[in-house]
Amino acid sequence: MAKTEPDLTVRLAALFHDIAKPRTRSFEHGGVTFRHHEVVGARMARRRLAAMGYSEPVIDEVAEMVRLSGRFKGYAEGWSDAAVRRYARDAGPLLGRLNHLIRCDCTTRNKVRAAGIQALMDDLEFRIAELAEQARVAAERPDMDGAAVMAYLGIGPGREIGEALAFLLALKRSEGEMERSEMEARLDIWWSERS
DSSP, X not given: OTTSOSOHHHHHHHHHTTTTHHHHOEEETTEEEOXXXXXXXXXXXXXXXXXXXXXXXXXXXXXXXXXXXXXXXXXXXXXXXXXXXXXXXXXXGGHHHHHHHHHHTOOOSOHHHHHHHHHHHHHHXXXXXXXXXXXXXXXXXXXXXXXXXXXXXXXXXSHHHHHHHHHHXXXXXXXXXXXXXXXXXXXXXXXXXXX
């Protein structure tokens, strides 16, 4: 907990994230496991925090961070882009705090292993940002839709509409937002150069 930022939710999650290990401990194949301790721990944390008088929003955030705290363990084996998106989506607005908690939970004294875990988290955060940017670009649309382009140019559906939309999107990306009249004037120039 000493490694955490002075954030109540993160500090409480640091205190509670392993609370269920004694309850879930079992011995299998010559080793110890704590199967599902995050899920059990989230329920236990919820009850304890409520008994301590914390507000519902704090309880919800801490319990969710405890529940998600073990997800990162499988990252070293390699996650698909879909798995990275799912991790980020499931964490939602808690993503940065969850990643901070995971970084702080690295308690090994082996400096090489600790650096490796931090590097894996760096890689995960980079992939999350990269995939978010790809999604943002893919969702970007020009300010005129296909129906508006057809109506303005006086033509029906066809390949030209897709090309016009691609032109308008490239224009928006390079020059930013513009007035409808300016966009139409640029579309006129583009259309006349095609003839």
